[in-house]
Amino acid sequence: MKNFLLFYKSSSISGKISMLMIALVFFVAVFGTAFSRHSAFVPSDSAFVPPNTEHLLGTDDLGIDLWAQICEGAKLSLTIGIFSALLSGIAGSFIGIICGYYGGFFDKFVMRVSDILIAIPSLPLMIVMGVFFGAGIQNIIFVLAVFSWTGPARIARSKVISLKTEKHVLVAESYGAGIFYLTFRHFLPEIFPVVMVSFIRLVNRGIVSEASLSFLGLGDPTAKSWGLILNHAISFKGIYFTDFWKWWLVSPFAAITLTVLAISFIARDAEKFLDVKL
Amino acid sequence: MRIFRKRIPEYLITLFAIITLNFFIPRIMPGDPFTFVSSEENSVSTVYTDEEVARLKAYYGLDKPLPEQYLNYLGNTLRGDFGYSIYFNDTVLNLVGGRIVYTLPIAISSLLLSCLLGCLIGCMSAYKRSGIFDRVSYALITIFSQIPSFLIGVFFLFFLAGKLGWFPLSGAMKAFATYESGFEKLRDILYHAFLPVLTLTLAHIGEFYLLSRNSMISVLSKDYIVTARAKGLLKKRVLYVHALKNAMLPIITRLCMSLGTIFGGAVLIENVFNYPGLGTLMRQAITYRDYTLIQGIFLFFAFTVLVMNMIADIIYGKLDPRVEL
C-alpha cells in the first residue's frame, strides 16, 4: 500500500487521471450492475430510446439499457484482461526461470515454441482456437494466455541467466539451495518489477484482443462485451442513416478507448517508477 | 555470419513445426468443408447429400487416414505444390497471389510511412524537448499507438467514409473504371488504400517515434554537441542525420520484426474496410473450412515472419552491436 502511494505520488498528471479512471472502471464493473436500474439482458424499453434520465446511454435495437451493458462489459473486459495477464505472467515467469536456470534441452524447446508462437500471426490463430474451443470466457482467457506467456518468459529467462552467475546466488547454491529457494529468495524479487510492467501491458493486450475477437464476431456472443456491442452497432443495416450511432456506437467506443489509454499511461509511469525498460 | 549459421537449423525446425501445425489446425476445427445446412440471409447454399459428401471427400483425398494425408501434404508442400482450394475452386497459389498484391503494398507502405514519419517527428520533437511540439506530438502519438487499430479504422470508416463521404467505404479500386492514364489509375488505387494505410500507419508510428526521439535526446546530451549548439555551429539537418545514424540498427530491426505484426493488424483492418486482401480471404477460408487455403495462407504469413526475423538476426550479427541504443 505504501508502495502504491509512492507510485501514485510519483506519477504524472495523466498517470493520476488514468488511475482514477481505472478505479472508476473497477467500481462500475463491481457495483455498476447493482446501481443501474435496468438489466443488461432483458429489454426494458422500446428500441433505440435516445439517452435520457431513465436510460443514461439510451437503449439498443432490442430495447436493452446500454448503460447496464457497458457496466457488464467493464466486468467482462477487466476479468479477461486481468486473468489472462495473471495466467500468462505467472506461467511465463516460472517457465522463464526454469529455462534460464537449467538451460539445456528444455530451454531450447521452449524457445523454439515461443519462436513459433511469435512467427504465426496471433490473431488468425486465435480465431482458429476460438472456433475450436468455443467461445466461453475461460476459453478466451486461456487462448490469450497461450499467446502472451512468451513475453514474461523471455524477460524472466534473460534476468535469471545473468543473476545465476552473481555471487550471492552462487554462494546460496554452494550451501545447497535448490531452485525453489533460489526462485523465491533471489529470482522473484529481482524479476518482479519487470514482470509487473509487462503484466500491466498484458492486461491491455487482453482487453484489446477480446474486443477485436468480439468485433470480428468470434468472441462469446452471449456475453455483453464492449467489442460485441460495437459489432452489433456497426453491422446494423442503415446505421449511417439513423441517429442510433450517437449512443449505440459511441459509448462502447469510448469505453474501450478510455480504458486502454488509461492502462497504458499507468504502464508508462510504472516503467519509470520501477525503473525498468522493456 | 557465424551466429546466423548456427541459427539456420533452428529456423528449419521452426519452419517444419509450423508446417505441421498448419496441417492440424484446420483439421481439429469442428465441421468439414462440405457440410452446409444454413445460408446467409436472402441467399441459398447447396446442401450436399451424404453420398455427394463422400464423393467430394474422396476427390480431395480427405477420406484417407490422417498420417497418409499428412505425408502427402508434407511432400506436396516441399515440392512447392500448395494444393487446390476446396471452396474457391482455384489453386491456393493463385488465390494467395491474387490477394498479396493488395495486402503487401498496404502493409509495406504503411510500415515505411510510419517509419519515416515516426523518425522525422521523433527527431523534431526531441530537438526542442519539452516544447509545445514535443508535448503535443508525444501525447498524440502515444494515444494513437495505444488505441486498438481496428477502433481507429472503425472511426475513420464511419466518419470520413460513411458520414462525410470523403473516402470509399470498401474495395481496392473503382469497379469497371476506365482510366485515361496510368496516373489516374494510381490515384484511384491510392484513394482506396488511403484509409487502411493511414490506420495501420497510426498504429505503428509510435514505435519509430520513440526510438528516434530517444536517440536524438541522447545525441543532443553529448558534451561536444551541447557546446557546438550553444555556439550555433550545428545545423538541424546534421543533427538529424547523426541521431538517425545512431538509431539505425534498432530501427531496421524493428522494421523487420514489425512486418510480422503488421500482417496481423492488416487482417483486422482489411475486414473493417472490406479490402480484398489476404486478411479478408483468410476469414472466409476459416468460415468455410477450406483446409488447403487455410494451410496456404498460414504458411505464407509464418514464412514471411520467419524470413524477416532471420534478416533482423543477420543485421544484428553483421552490424556492430555496440552501436549506442
Next chain:
Amino acid sequence: MRNLGKKILLPILALSMLLSLSACGSKTGDTGDQESKSPVESSQANNDREEPLVITLSGGDCGYPSPYLHYSRGPGSFKMRLVFDSLLEHGEEGLIPWLAEDYNISEDGLTYTFKIREGVKWHDGEEMSPEDVLFSFEYQTANPPVGGISTALGKENNIITDMTIDGNNFIVTLSQKSAAMLNNLGSVRIIPKHIWENVENPKEFTDEVCGIGCGPYMITEYNKEQGTYKFEAFKDYWGQNQEVDVIQFVPVSDGILAFDSGEIDLTGITPDVYEKYAHSDEYKIINNPGFWGYKMGFNLEKAPALQDINVRKAIAYAINRTDLIDKVARGAAILPGEGYIPQQSVWYNKNVKAYEFDPEKAKDLLDGKTYDFKLTISSSNDEVRMAELIKLNLADVGINITVESVDSKTRDSMYKNGEYQLILNGYGGWGGDPELLLSQYAYGAIPGYSNEQINKLCDEQLLETDQAKRMKIVYELQNVIADEVPQLPLYNTTGMSVYRPAKYDGWTYMFDHHETTHPKISYLAEK
C-alpha cells in the same frame, strides 16, 4: 564492413518503398485494365435501343459463373444461370418451356419427352443440338457440378432407367413415378459437348471456355479479388429479347449509400429507412416473398423431454414470434406457416392451425413442470439477438435455456450430426417443391422423431403426378405437421428492395424464390 552496411541500407529502404508503390500501381492495375474497352464496343453492336441499358447491382465474389466453378454458397449459382440455360425455366407462376420448346409426360408418368428447341446457339457460335442435352445429363451425373445434381438423379435413388435422343426429342424413362422429376430434369444446366467432351477433371478446368453456355448473357469480365462481374446480352440468343444489355455486379459495403449515390440500381432496405423512399415517385419498393426463414430444430434423442408433444406445443405457444419479427427482423418478416410451407408459397394451406403467442396456454400444457434445454446457435447477430429473446420467453413458462453459441460452420456440422438439444438455423429455399418436406420431416430427418402418417403422406405426394390431387395431400401433410410440431419454424424474412423505375422497371420474382435480382426473367422482355 560496418560503414558499408550503413551505406547500403538507406538506398535499400528507398528502393523498397519505390517497389512497393509500383507494385501497388502495376499489379492491381492489370486486372482492371483488361477489357475496359468492351462495354463501348458492345453498346455499338447492340442497335435495338439508342442507349444500352446498364444495370449495376451489388455483388461480391461468388466464383466464375460456370457449373463447376461457382461457390456453393451465395448467389453464384444464379449468376451461372444467366449464362447457362436449362430445359425448363422457373417463371413467375410455374415452370415454363425453355430449351425444351415442349414437353410431354406419358399416361403412366414414367416417360418424359422433351422437344429440344432448334436454332439455339452457344456463345462461341456453334449450334446447340440434342446431342449436347444428352451429353450434359450424362456428364453431370458422372461428375456432379457444384450445385449438386438433384437427389432424384443421383446414384443412390436412381430411378432413371434410360435416356435417349430420338430426332429432336430427348426421352427419359423412369422406373417409378415422381412428382418432383419434371422440375429436377428441367433444372439440369445444358453444357456444350464440344468443350467438355474431353475434360476429365471439370473442377480444375479453369480455361475461359468453361464459361460458354447458351443463356441470354455472356460473362465478359470477372475479377475474383474485387468481386466484380460484367454480363453482356448475347446477340444470337434464341429467345426473348434481353431488356437489360449489360448487368454488372460490384461489391459495396453499404447498399443504401451506394444506391443513393447511383452506384447501384437496386438495393435491399430495412424498415428503418423505409420512410426515406416510400413517398417519392422516383423510387419503387417491392417486397420479397418470404421464402427464407429461421427455424428451431428439436432433437428428441438428446432431449427426451421433447418426446412429449405437449412440451413441443408449449414451446410453440411460449415464443413470441411477432416480437422476434419486430425486433430482430425489424419488421421485415412474416409469421411462418405452421406446416412448414411458407404463407406465400403456392402450396400453402391457409387453414393450417396457428400457434399464437400464449404463455398461459404454454404453462397449462407444461402442467407446472420445469425443463432445462441447451439451445445451439451460430454467432451471427440475428441469431444471438433471437436467442436472447427466446430465452426470456421460455423462462417465463418455466423452461430454462442455456445458449451455446458456436461459429456457423460448427453449428452446421452439429446440426448434421444431431449434436444438439434445440438449435437455430436460417436458410433459404422454403418456397421450393414440397419434395422438401420429405427431407425435413420424414424417416428420421428429425433425430428421435418418427411419425407413420407423415412418412406415408410424404411418399404419397411425391408419387402423385396429378397437381390437384397432390395439392390435397400436401395440405393434409401440413395439418399433421402443424399438429405434431416436430420442429418449429420461427419466421420467414420478407426483405424489401428499392429501385428507380425510371431506369428499369422489369424486376420480378420466380414463383419459388425470394430474390428479384436472381431470376434471369427479371432481365428479359416477356416474363
